[in-house]
Each structure stands twice: as structure tokens, then as C-alpha cells.
Amino acid sequence: MMRDMPEAAETFASDPLPSPDTEDAMWALSQRTDGRLIYGVPGxxxxxxxxxxxxxxxxxxxxxxxPADEGAGALLAMVGNGHIGRIKVDATEVGNDSFWVGESPALNEVWEPLAGPRELTLTVPGAGMVSIGPSPMPGLMIEACRAGELLDGAALLEAQEGEDDGADLDASPVS
Incomplete structure (x- = not known):
């Protein structure tokens, strides 16, 4: 007599999320974590x-x-400043939530879309497309990291001249 095995429950990815509204977004130095740049709408x-x-x-x-589904992986794509960069990102627990996180050596050319002063787009499948306005700040961070240094606050303040103060930008949940 042969027993039927129960069917495994089907798993599906969460529904795709809309792209965030980044019309008023800006780069700012995190107030909670040294050497971290954050991008978003103040407040x-x-x-x-x-x-x-x-x-x-x-x-x-x-x-x-x-939000990222537990155990999920994807390619984050950055397009801009005459470059295309793709980096593997994985669902990573941060507190009680899971977000997309990826890393690569600073000298890797994957970071070049962020290194230039013009606007770019960043996409993770299912997490919408982020439009990133022009700013020298990510380029300064990449340059400092490549030199084995953390971003210098004075250099950042100089780059922020002409940009709004990002002090109201909430760095949570990942600050």
C-alpha cells in the first residue's frame, strides 16, 4: 500500500511594491551611524x-x-552617470523586518553609477524604482571608502552647500 505524500505548500513572492515618491528626497549623513549616507524625503x-x-x-x-521576503535574493540595478551597475542583494533581517542588503569591494565598478554627479535610478525587482537626484555626496563617500577612509563630515558639509539640510531625514529603520 502506497501512501500519498502531502503536497508542499506553494510559496510565492509578495506582490510588487510601487516605486517610492522621491521628488523631494535628498542625501544626508546619518545622525545615528558614523559614515553612513541615507537617501529619502526629510521627515x-x-x-x-x-x-x-x-x-x-x-x-x-x-x-x-x-520589505524583502525571507530568504529572497535579487540583483539591484543602478543606471546613471554613463554606467550600469548590478549587485547581488539578499533579504537581511534588520530588527523585526527584512530589507534588501548587498555589498561589494569599494573598488568594484558596480558603484560607478553612484559616483557621478548626475541623477540615476536604482531598482530591486518587486521593490519599485528609486529615482535619485543629482548630488556629489555618494561620489565623495565612494572616493573616501576607496581610499580606506570614512566619509569626512567637513567634506560632506562642503558638498551640501546649495542643498537643503537633511537633518530632518529619518534614518530608521536602517540608520
Whole structure:
């Protein structure tokens, strides 16, 4: 007599999320984590962050603050400044939530779309497209990280001249 095995429950990805409204978004230095840049609309949760780890090989980490299904993986695509960069991102637990996080050595050309001063787009499948306005700030961070240094607040303040003060930008949930 042969027993029927119960059918495994089908798993599906969550429904795709709409692209965030980033019309008034800006880059700001995180008030909670040294050397981290955050991008978003002041007074709202940041939609994106980048930080540098110089403890070994200088490495940049990017976090797309958008819900990610447990165990999921994807390619984050950045297009702009004459470059296309793709980086593997995985669903990573941050507190009680899971967000898209990826990292790569700072010298990797994947970061070039962020290094230029013009606007770019960033996309994670199912997490919408983030339109990122022109700013020298991510380029300064990449340059500092490649040199094995954390972003200098004085250099950042100089780059912020002409831009609004990002002090009201809420760095949570990933600050």
C-alpha cells in the first residue's frame, strides 16, 4: 500500500511594491551611524542607505529599505552617470523586518553609477524604482571608502552647500 505524500505548500513572492515618491528626497549623513549616507524625503523613513566598512578590504554596503521576503535574493540595478551597475542583494533581517542588503569591494565598478554627479535610478525587482537626484555626496563617500577612509563630515558639509539640510531625514529603520 502506497501512501500519498502531502503536497508542499506553494510559496510565492509578495506582490510588487510601487516605486517610492522621491521628488523631494535628498542625501544626508546619518545622525545615528558614523559614515553612513541615507537617501529619502526629510521627515520620512529613508529609502536607501550606503555605508563603508574599512576594517579589512574597503567595502561598500547598500541597503534598500523596502520589505524583502525571507530568504529572497535579487540583483539591484543602478543606471546613471554613463554606467550600469548590478549587485547581488539578499533579504537581511534588520530588527523585526527584512530589507534588501548587498555589498561589494569599494573598488568594484558596480558603484560607478553612484559616483557621478548626475541623477540615476536604482531598482530591486518587486521593490519599485528609486529615482535619485543629482548630488556629489555618494561620489565623495565612494572616493573616501576607496581610499580606506570614512566619509569626512567637513567634506560632506562642503558638498551640501546649495542643498537643503537633511537633518530632518529619518534614518530608521536602517540608520
Amino acid at each position: 520620512e523613513t529613508a529609502v536607501l542607505s550606503i555605508d563603508c566598512d574599512i576594517s579589512a578590504i574597503p567595502t561598500l554596503r547598500i541597503t534598500r529599505n523596502s
